[in-house]
Each structure stands twice: as C-alpha cells, then as structure tokens.
Amino acid sequence: MGINIVFVGSRPSQKVNQLVISSIGDASFLNPILSQDSASSEINSFVFNGLIKYDRDLQGFVGVLAESWKVEKGSEPVITFYLRKGVLWHDGKEFTAEDVKFTYDKIMDEKTNTVRRSDYELVKTAEVLDPYTFRVTYKQPFSPGLATWGMGIIPKHLLEKEDINTTPFNRRPIGTGPFRFIEWVSDEKIVVEANPKYFEGRPNLDRIIYRIIPEPSLSEMELLTQGVDYYSVFPHQLRRMKEVPFLKMYSQPTLSYTYIGYNLKNPLFQDKRVRQALTYATNREEIVQYVLYGLGTVATGPFPNHLWYANPKVKPIPYDPQKARQLLAEAGWKDTNGDGILNKDGKPFLFRLITNSGNEIRKDVGVLVQRQLREVGIDVKFELYEWSVFLKNFINVKAFDACILGWGLSPDPDDYQIWHSSQIEKGFNFVSYKNPEADLLWEEGRREYDVEKRKQIYWRIHELMAEDQPYTFLYVPLGNSALQRKFYLMEKDQTGRESLRDIKMEKAGLEYDLTKWFVPKGILLEK
Amino acid sequence: MASFILRRLAQMFVTLVGISIISWVIITLAPGGPIGLTLDPKASPKVIEQMMKNYDLDKPIYQQYFLWLKKLFTGKLYSFKDGRPVMQKISERIWNTLLLNLVATLIIFSLAIPLGVFSAKRQYSFLDNLGTFGAYLGVSAPSFWLAYLLILGTVLLFGYPVLGMRSFVTEDFTTTEIVLDRIWHLMLPSIIMAIHGIASLSRYTRSSMLEVIRQDYIRTAKAKGVSEETVYYKHGLRNALLPTITIFGFMIPGLIGGSIIMETVFAWPGIGQLAYQAILARDYPVLMTLNTIAAVLTLVGNFIADILYGIADPRIRYE
Numbered sequence: 001m002g003i004n005i006v007f008v009g010s011r012p013s014q015k016v017n018q019l020v021i022s023s024i025g026d027a028s029f030l031n032p033i034l035s036q037d038s039a040s041s042e043i044n045s046f047v048f049n050g051l052i053k054y055d056r057d058l059q060g061f062v063g064v065l066a067e068s069w070k071v072e073k074g075s076e077p078v079i080t081f082y083l084r085k086g087v088l089w090h091d092g093k094e095f096t097a098e099d100v101k102f103t104y105d106k107i108m109d110e111k112t113n114t115v116r117r118s119d120y121e122l123v124k125t126a127e128v129l130d131p132y133t134f135r136v137t138y139k140q141p142f143s144p145g146l147a148t149w150g151m152g153i154i155p156k157h158l159l160e161k162e163d164i165n166t167t168p169f170n171r172r173p174i175g176t177g178p179f180r181f182i183e184w185v186s187d188e189k190i191v192v193e194a195n196p197k198y199f200e201g202r203p204n205l206d207r208i209i210y211r212i213i214p215e216p217s218l219s220e221m222e223l224l225t226q227g228v229d230y231y232s233v234f235p236h237q238l239r240r241m242k243e244v245p246f247l248k249m250y251s252q253p254t255l256s257y258t259y260i261g262y263n264l265k266n267p268l269f270q271d272k273r274v275r276q277a278l279t280y281a282t283n284r285e286e287i288v289q290y291v292l293y294g295l296g297t298v299a300t301g302p303f304p305n306h307l308w309y310a311n312p313k314v315k316p317i318p319y320d321p322q323k324a325r326q327l328l329a330e331a332g333w334k335d336t337n338g339d340g341i342l343n344k345d346g347k348p349f350l351f352r353l354i355t356n357s358g359n360e361i362r363k364d365v366g367v368l369v370q371r372q373l374r375e376v377g378i379d380v381k382f383e384l385y386e387w388s389v390f391l392k393n394f395i396n397v398k399a400f401d402a403c404i405l406g407w408g409l410s411p412d413p414d415d416y417q418i419w420h421s422s423q424i425e426k427g428f429n430f431v432s433y434k435n436p437e438a439d440l441l442w443e444e445g446r447r448e449y450d451v452e453k454r455k456q457i458y459w460r461i462h463e464l465m466a467e468d469q470p471y472t473f474l475y476v477p478l479g480n481s482a483l484q485r486k487f488y489l490m491e492k493d494q495t496g497r498e499s500l501r502d503i504k505m506e507k508a509g510l511e512y513d514l515t516k517w518f519v520p521k522g523i524l525l526e527k
Numbered sequence: 528m529a530s531f532i533l534r535r536l537a538q539m540f541v542t543l544v545g546i547s548i549i550s551w552v553i554i555t556l557a558p559g560g561p562i563g564l565t566l567d568p569k570a571s572p573k574v575i576e577q578m579m580k581n582y583d584l585d586k587p588i589y590q591q592y593f594l595w596l597k598k599l600f601t602g603k604l605y606s607f608k609d610g611r612p613v614m615q616k617i618s619e620r621i622w623n624t625l626l627l628n629l630v631a632t633l634i635i636f637s638l639a640i641p642l643g644v645f646s647a648k649r650q651y652s653f654l655d656n657l658g659t660f661g662a663y664l665g666v667s668a669p670s671f672w673l674a675y676l677l678i679l680g681t682v683l684l685f686g687y688p689v690l691g692m693r694s695f696v697t698e699d700f701t702t703t704e705i706v707l708d709r710i711w712h713l714m715l716p717s718i719i720m721a722i723h724g725i726a727s728l729s730r731y732t733r734s735s736m737l738e739v740i741r742q743d744y745i746r747t748a749k750a751k752g753v754s755e756e757t758v759y760y761k762h763g764l765r766n767a768l769l770p771t772i773t774i775f776g777f778m779i780p781g782l783i784g785g786s787i788i789m790e791t792v793f794a795w796p797g798i799g800q801l802a803y804q805a806i807l808a809r810d811y812p813v814l815m816t817l818n819t820i821a822a823v824l825t826l827v828g829n830f831i832a833d834i835l836y837g838i839a840d841p842r843i844r845y846e
Binding site: 034391 | 574
C-alpha cells in the first residue's frame with residue numbers, strides 16, 4: 001500500500017492527443033448494419049462512413065462517401081449517388097459502388113439479423129451503374145428513404161465469404177472512416193486511432209479511447225481525476241459539475257420525449273375532453289423542475305420543439321386544475337358521493353399507470369403525476385415492471401390503462417410507425433390512436449420530398465395531436481455532456497496557419513466536428 | 528474408495544442433466560425474449576418475426592434445448608447479443624474474475640484464521656470484544672456501500688483512478704509502474720470483497736477453536752508442558768480447521784462465479800458482469816452456459832470437500 005501511495009502521488013502527465021469517452025454499456029457489434037445500441041453506433045460512426053449524412057442543423061444532407069446525388073421524383077422515384085473517387089478502406093483497398101450494393105444486399109438478406117431491413121422495404125431495385133455510380137429505385141415516393149443512405153457502408157472484399165452474424169469482423173472492423181479500429185477489450189475499452197489517409201484529411205486527435213464504466217456516479221469520479229474527458233452527465237450531476245473549473249458543460253434538447261400514453265381502447269380515455277383534462281391536471285413544469293432539475297422543456301406534441309417540423313404556434317397546455325375539473329365535469333365525471341374521487345355511472349375514475357423499473361426518472365414522474373391527478377379527483381395506481389415483462393405482458397398485448405414511456409426519434413419527422421392507424425395491430429401505435437385526417441397527413445408526409453411542403457404537413461399534424469392528446473406529452477429532456485476544457489477545434493487555412501476555436505454544440509450534436517478536435521500543446525503539458 | 532468415487536460421478540452427471548433442464552425451462556419461460564427488447568419504431572413486425580426464426584426462437588422449448596446442447600458440443604454456440612462464440616466470451620473474462628477472487632480469498636484466509644485463533648485464546652478480553660464488534664460490522668455493512676465510500680475516499684485523497692483493471696494512460700509507464708498500477712487497481716475491490724469473508728470466517732474459526740481447546744487432549748498437552756504455540760497451532764488449529772473444508776467446497780464455484788455487484792461497481796470485466804448483461808438481454812446461450820458451468824463447479828466443489836474430509840479426518844470412512 002505504501003509504495004502505491006508514493007507511486008500515485010507522482011502521476012505522469014498526458015502526452016498523446018487523445019480523447020477518452022466514458023460509456024455505461026459495452027458495444028455489441030462493430031458493424032453498422034447489425035448494431036442497435038448507442039455504444040456500438042458511436043464507435044461505428046468513427047470507423048465507418050455513410051454515403052451522406054445530416055448537416056449540422058439536421059435539416060438537409062451533406063455528402064460523405066457520395067460526392068453528390070440526384071433525386072428524380074415521380075411515381076417510382078430514383079436516387080442516383082455519385083461516389084467519391086480514391087477513398088480507401090483501412091486495409092488499403094479502394095472503396096467502390098460494389099461495396100454499397102453489397103451492404104444493401106446484406107441488409108436485405110433474410111438470414112442477416114438486422115432490424116435495418118425495415119428502412120429499405122420500399123426499395124424496388126438497387127444497381128451499380130459503374131464503380132462510382134449507384135442507383136436506387138423506389139416502389140413509391142418515400143422521402144425518408146434518402147436519410148437511410150447515411151447507413152455505414154461495409155467492405156465487400158472482406159465479408160463476401162463470411163457469415164455476417166458471427167464473423168470476427170464484427171469484433172475488429174475495417175471501414176473508411178476518420179478513425180481506424182485498434183483494439184477492443186470486453187467491458188473495458190475500445191481504442192481507435194486517426195486514419196492518416198482519411199479523405200477529408202487526418203483527424204487532429206491521435207486516438208479515441210472508449211471506456212466502459214457501468215456506474216454513472218463513478219464516471220463522474222473518473223472525470224474529476226481526468227481519467228475520462230467526455231461523458232453524458234445525468235441531470236442531478238450537472239450542477240455540481242458546473243463548479244469544476246476544468247470542465248465545460250454542454251446542453252441541448254434531445255431527439256426524444258417522455259409521455260404518458262393512454263390506451264384509447266379503454267372507454268375511460270375515449271373522450272377527448274378527458275384526455276385534455278388529464279394534461280391540464282398534470283403540472284409538467286413541476287416535473288421538469290424537480291425530476292429533471294430544470295434540464296428540459298415541456299413537450300407540446302410528438303416532435304422535439306427545436307427542429308423545423310415542430311409547429312412553433314402550438315403552445316403547451318398550461319397547468320390548470322380548475323380547467324381540468326371543468327372538462328371532466330363536461331364529460332360527466334363528478335364527485336357525487338363526496339369521497340374525493342370523481343365518478344360517473346356509479347364507477348370511480350380509477351386507472352393503473354405503469355412503467356418499467358430501473359428508470360429512476362420515470363419512477364419519479366409517475367409518483368408526481370399520481371399526486372397531481374389525485375388533486376382533481378382521479379385515483380391512479382402506479383406500478384413498475386421489469387422491462388421485458390412490461391413489454392410482453394402489457395404493452396405488446398395492449399393490456400394497460402396508461403403507461404409512462406419515451407420515444408427516441410430519428411431526425412426525420414416520419415413517425416408513421418407510431419401514429420398511423422395501420423400500425424395499431426402489430427406496429428408501435430399501441431395506444432390505438434386513430435384520426436382519419438392525421439392518417440392522411442402521415443401518408444402524405446412520407447410521399448412529399450419538398451421540405452417546405454413537408455413542414456406544412458407536419459405542422460398540421462402537430463396541431464391535430466395537440467388537440468387530440470392521445471398522449472400527455474411530458475417533456476423533451478436536454479442532453480448534457482461534460483468535456484474537459486483542454487479540447488478545442490483546430491483548423492488550418494491554406495497557408496497552413498492553425499486557428500483555435502471553442503467547441504460548439506450543434507443541432508446534430510457536439511461530436512459533429514470531432515475530426516477537428518484538438519488538445520493544444522501548452523495546455524496539454526499542464527496535466 | 529474407488530467405487531464411491533464412481534458412484535458419486537454417476538450421480539453428479541444425472542444431477543447436472545436435471546439442473547440444465549430445469550434452468551433451461553426457467554430461463555425460457557421467464558417473460559420477455561432476446562428479440563424486440565428495444566422499442567425501435569423503425570423495426571417492422573415482419574423483420575422481428577424473421578429474426579425470431581433465425582435464432583430458432585419459433586421452435587418448441589424442448590427442441591430449443593436440444594439445439595443448445597448440440598451447439599454447445601459442436602462449438603457453434605453464439606451469443607445473441609454480439610454474435611461471438613460463447614466460450615470465447617467466457618474464457619476472456621474468466622481469468623479476470625479468478626484473479627480478483629483468488630486475491631480476495633488469500634486475504635480472507637491469511638487474516639481470518641489468525642484473527643479467530645487470537646480471539647479464541649483471549650476470549651472475552653477487550654480485543655476479542657472489539658473483534659466481535661468488528662465482525663458484526665463487517666457482516667452487516669452492505670459491501671456496495673463500503674465500496675462507494677472507499678472509492679470516494681481514495682479518489683479525494685489521491686486523485687488517482689481506481690476503476691477497471693488498470694489505468695488508461697500508460698504510455699510512459701515503466702514495467703514496474705505498470706505492475707504497481709495493476710496491483711493498485713486490484714487492491715480496492717479485493718479488500719472490499721474480503722471484508723465480509725474475514726468477518727464470518729474469523730468468527731467461524733473462533734468458535735470452533737474454542738470448542739477444541741476445551742477438549743481433554745489439549746489439557747493433556749498443556750499439562751505435559753508443551754509450549755503454548757505448539758498447543759494452539761499444532762494440536763488445536765488442525766482440528767479446529769476441519770469445518771473450513773466445507774467452506775472451501777463452497778468457495779470453488781464462487782471463485783469463477785464472480786460477483787455481479789462488485790464487478791459492476793468497480794467496472795471489473797469479469798464473469799459476474801457478463802452474467803448480469805446476459806440476464807438483461809435475455810442472451811439464452813450465454814446464460815445457459817454460465818449456469819451449467821456454475822452447476823458443474825458446485826458439484827465438483829462438494830465432491831472435493833467430501834474426499835478431503837476422508838483424508839483429513841480419519842474417523843470418516845467411505846463405503
């Protein structure tokens with residue numbers, strides 16, 4: 001012990017330009033067509049490239065492996081991608097349109113265990129025109145289709161003869177991305193290194209170490225001892241971390257929201273006024289204040305408030321218990337027997353609210369909502385179930401009254417699978433929401449390519465859903481990250497002069513300019 | 528003896544098959560499954576169905592059991608979670624868990640037994656009472672709580688990383704420094720894991736020692752004028768340690784089994800963490816294999832304990 005204390009006192013300082021990221025979970029597949037978890041997706045974004053990617057405002061696209069592309073609209077739209085020439089895989093072989101075709105074919109192969117196949121169900125044909133031209137034809141207009149070509153492309157020459165589900169490639173990937181894979185020690189770390197031949201130029205960071213630390217409070221300890229540079233902090237950690245001088249905190253609304261979903265098959269929730277009343281009676285400001293420590297905004301509908309397709313004219317329903325009581329009375333709910341609980345036709349207003357265990361935030365939300373609804377005379381039984389029990393016995397079979405859940409969304413507004421009435425039977429519309437006008441709009445939205453027109457469509461959907469309240473949309477949480485202050489963005493102009501800028505949060509995330517991150521030497525030596 | 532061993536081996540085999548069938552049934556009947564655990568609105572029901580088929584999850588339970596056996600013995604058993612061979616996943620972690628548990632066990636035995644003997648020698652003295660108090664504290668304090676306190680304390684005191692098996696910036700470390708770094712990372716978790724063991728084993732040793740030193744042969748030895756050291760450590764301790772053979776038998780599965788809580792708290796990449804993640808992901812192949820390994824080790828541990836009894840205690844005979 002004695003020797004160790006002397007030793008840790010003389011801790012050496014860092015000399016490599018590296019970034020250490022902390023993650024709660026280990027990755028599963030370092031193969032973009034198989035991965036589903038966030039850890040794998042993050043590493044895959046370092047190692048692989050898609051044909052295109054979202055721009056920094058999450059509205060349009062910029063080319064990555066595709067230099068440009070052309071969309072021909074019509075009843076069977078065609079997208080032609082013109083690929084970048086001279087891009088090399090990390091093993092030195094050149095990337096071509098054959099690799100794109102191979103990636104697509106592997107996704108569509110039924111033997112491949114991937115959920116990504118659903119994204120391409122409307123593709124009619126995918127063809128290689130020449131080594132640098134790739135063409136996709138759709139069965140019908142499908143505007144969200146373009147974004148799916150942001151999928152990471154995998155190398156044909158290495159995977160052609162392999163069983164994609166079990167190949168060792170998934171453990172030591174070869175991509176075209178800015179960083180190349182070095183090593184993966186299970187449940188410990190994944191290391192990637194700058195790709196010197198990256199087509200946009202070598203990244204400034206020498207390497208990225210992805211550390212797996214399953215306990216969030218311990219990641220905080222590591223951040224304080226500078227064993228970790230970058231980490232997504234929980235709301236309760238943010239305030240105390242703000243006071244640490246060498247850390248910089250970033251916040252931004254996430255592409256997700258938390259809601260209370262009402263089972264519309266249950267007669268209790270079939271009256272729109274009842275659902276509106278439930279939202280009026282829910283003090284969402286209080287939830288954001290006390291559960292999220294103020295780090296979130298009240299949701300107004302099915303879209304995160306900060307993106308182009310959210311209708312700025314839809315204002316959140318205010319907390320107004322008086323109005324809630326009035327709406328409930330209009331719907332026939334009154335406290336006739338004086339026990340403090342509303343009743344109608346001799347039955348009390350009572351329902352079970354369920355959520356999954358293990359999520360402290362949802363648990364706190366449930367307890368608050370239970371109390372808030374009791375104030376207007378609604379009796380809520382709040383119950384928690386283990387995640388897979390929760391899905392199998394309640395959500396998938398629609399055997400629930402109301403549930404607290406959240407959606408994580410993609411930047412495209414097409415939430416057809418969640419809201420269209422065709423998705424009640426087997427899809428994700430488990431609350432059984434059905435509104436003929438909204439149905440038509442969801443269909444129209446995915447057929448329309450023009451951003452302005454799509455915006456009008458989704459703005460209208462937003463209005464309709466704010467009126468219908470199939471969910472009580474609770475909040476859009478802020479995503480918060482802590483980064484050591486020593487990191488900057490470094491860019492070189494034509495004369496080779498280096499300039500440093502602060503790292504800025506973009507709508508597309510803090511890591512949008514990751515390849516330019518840099519630790520200036522002077523600061524580096526300070527330890 | 529030989530026929531006893533053969534009979535026991537046959538019994539163990541039957542028990543093992545029974546255990547594996549029961550755990551298969553329990554695991555597969557537990558709600559939820561490996562597919563569709565994420566509410567991913569982009570995944571269509573058709574694709575989910577196809578994936579169930581690819582994993583043989585559409586077959587009846589008994590068929591799935593035989594498929595698992597077949598894949599286990601042909602080396603074609605792959606994890607649902609990351610498509611890697613199950614045996615490879617287990618073997619890359621087993622040494623980490625073994626190392627941690629061996630060190631913890633070493634600490635337990637080397638501290639608990641002297642402590643127990645000491646307490647027995649001076650029964651009801653101030654130090655014995657202090658030991659009793661400490662033992663109660665050690666048994667009742669939740670180890671994860673102690674772990675958090677210790678981590679917090681060391682981080683605030685030394686400002687040096689404690690989690691995982693090693694530090695991460697080790698480029699300019701010398702070999703000695705790397706070894707010291709590994710020892711430092713091993714120290715905290717093994718101490719925390721040993722606390723409970725020290726507390727209970729020292730009590731165990733104390734009471735069994737107290738029983739032994741009241742025996743006639745100890746009095747005889749003392750009366751003969753044998754030195755105190757020899758009386759306690761040669762004649763006393765040897766007899767007092769017989770019950771620890773049982774504990775040793777129990778410890779064998781524990782050595783490999785790993786501790787879910789400690790490995791999670793200290794980010795130690797071992798078997799315990801693997802099992803926990805497999806449960807959450809309903810990774811049947813990994814879960815079943817780990818269960819079977821645990822069952823085999825428990826059976827082997829009992830078996831070895833039985834044999835050791837025969838060797839250590841001449842009064843025990845096997846028919």
